[in-house]
Amino acid sequence: MGFDFIADSRTIINEFANCDVFVGIDSVRGIFGEPSKMVSTFDLSVGTTAPTVSLEMACVVDLGIDSGIIVSIRRDGMSSSDDYAVAGPPVHDGAGLAVVTLTEAP
Amino acid sequence: MTTKRQQIVDAIVDRLKTIIPGKVFTLDSGSYTCQSSIIDVYPWRKTAFSAAELPAIRLEDADADVEPGASGQHEHKLHLSLEGAVLKSTTAAAARAMVSDVLAAIGSDVKWGGLARWTDINSHSIDLEQAGDIISGFQILITVTYRTPLWRM
Numbered sequence: 623m624g625f626d627f628i629a630d631s632r633t634i635i636n637e638f639a640n641c642d643v644f645v646g647i648d649s650v651r652g653i654f655g656e657p658s659k660m661v662s663t664f665d666l667s668v669g670t671t672a673p674t675v676s677l678e679m680a681c682v683v684d685l686g687i688d689s690g691i692i693v694s695i696r697r698d699g700m701s702s703s704d705d706y707a708v709a710g711p712p713v714h715d716g717a718g719l720a721v722v723t724l725t726e727a728p
Numbered sequence: 729m730t731t732k733r734q735q736i737v738d739a740i741v742d743r744l745k746t747i748i749p750g751k752v753f754t755l756d757s758g759s760y761t762c763q764s765s766i767i768d769v770y771p772w773r774k775t776a777f778s779a780a781e782l783p784a785i786r787l788e789d790a791d792a793d794v795e796p797g798a799s800g801q802h803e804h805k806l807h808l809s810l811e812g813a814v815l816k817s818t819t820a821a822a823a824r825a826m827v828s829d830v831l832a833a834i835g836s837d838v839k840w841g842g843l844a845r846w847t848d849i850n851s852h853s854i855d856l857e858q859a860g861d862i863i864s865g866f867q868i869l870i871t872v873t874y875r876t877p878l879w880r881m
Binding site: 659668725 | 775776777778779782786788809811812813815816853855856857858859860861862863864865866867
């Protein structure tokens with residue numbers, strides 16, 4: 623029995639999605655995470671976050687999500703959305719999902 | 729007994745804490761109005777800052793060169809590093825403004841109320857880091873020259 627990456631990744635998104643990701647008026651479901659991260663300037667360290675959103679790879683391609691694109695993320699249960707800039711090229715996990723690293727929108 | 733070195737560091741911390749938007753420093757070149765605000769100044773803080781604590785400055789007075797001074801005194805050249813960070817600045821402009829404000833604060837009295845003979849700026853640098861937040865930082869290196877009786881600091 624082989625893997626069906628498209629079906630499997632869709633199952634994962636359907637099961638664990640916790641946000642809507644908007645590019646313009648188009649939107650897809652995604653899995654948003656915001657782990658903490660430490661950044662340093664000179665010898666001064668600041669605690670911040672390193673937000674990511676995982677999407678189906680096909681959606682990333684369809685929506686043209688790539689470095690510098692502004693996406694709006696509305697987390698489930700929230701009435702408003704937050705804008706983020708895509709910090710780098712989406713990273714394919716090899717199984718149909720892409721992890722998109724986000725940063726503060728300019 | 730409080731050393732002159734401690735008094736100078738205290739004076740620097742107190743001066744930097746006065747930086748708020750609209751604060752005016754008098755320099756030889758004329759008056760200077762600050763643009764930045766600083767929540768607090770932390771000598772030798774090693775722990776990480778939270779976003780809520782910024783803008784902040786940390787200060788280290790690690791090294792001093794000592795030479796014989798006039799009239800049986802020691803002359804100390806105390807090297808200080810002032811590092812700061814600002815949150816949610818979309819460009820490095822906020823860091824540049826803070827550097828400018830800190831330099832004006834220092835320049836308003838380079839003798840620190842008579843504790844020192846002079847203060848020199850050695851360098852100023854800025855940096856920008858981006859994760860979930862954009863954080864711009866700066867570093868200013870200064871040297872404060874002061875004299876003490878022999879074998880005192």
